[in-house]
Amino acid sequence: MTSKHWMILSALIAMGGAVQTAHAADFEDFARVISVTPQMEQINVPRQDCRTEYETTQRYRQPERQAERSNGGAILGGVAGGLLGSQVGGGNGRIAAAAAGAIAGALVGDRMDNNNTNSNNNYNNQPSYETRPVRQCRNVDSWETRTNGYAVTYEYHNRTYTTVMPYDPGSRLRLHVALTPRP
Known part of the structure; x- marks a missing residue:
């Protein structure tokens, strides 16, 4: 291998490490669901x-x-x-x-x-x-009750969070965790 090839290979390896480092801050994890409350709304269908x-x-x-x-x-x-x-x-x-x-x-x-x-x-x-x-x-007014989402309260690393979701996630909630350093 020539020195030119070594330089290209070294650059690719360095870039691969940098890319891996950038993706290493993004990962998936699970949180424990504490409560799920259906969000109801009344709709008039005359x-x-x-x-x-x-x-x-x-x-x-x-x-x-x-x-x-x-x-x-x-x-x-x-x-x-x-x-x-x-x-x-x-x-x-x-x-x-x-x-x-x-x-x-x-x-x-x-x-x-x-x-x-x-x-x-x-x-x-x-x-x-x-x-x-x-x-x-x-x-005649005809009122129907519909579910328009779910208020989900979950715990992740001893902290409690609440979000609204279009479905009931069950007992575990899949999370996408992204860590970014502060400037």
């Missing part, structure tokens, strides 16, 4: 609560057009009543009975002929009820 209710409404029917009254029943009733009245009694009593029969017959005939016309008015004034489903929805 949701929609819906249900169907039934609503009853009252409404009135539209009045129908009132039918026109008929005179046919009164005329027929009057003729029939007059004929029946004329069969009763004699002389002037017969004329009076015929007149009374005609009047009574006209009233009965009118009522029979126009009976349906008046009864519809009361029916139209009666309310009707209608029930229909109505969907009711509202937003």
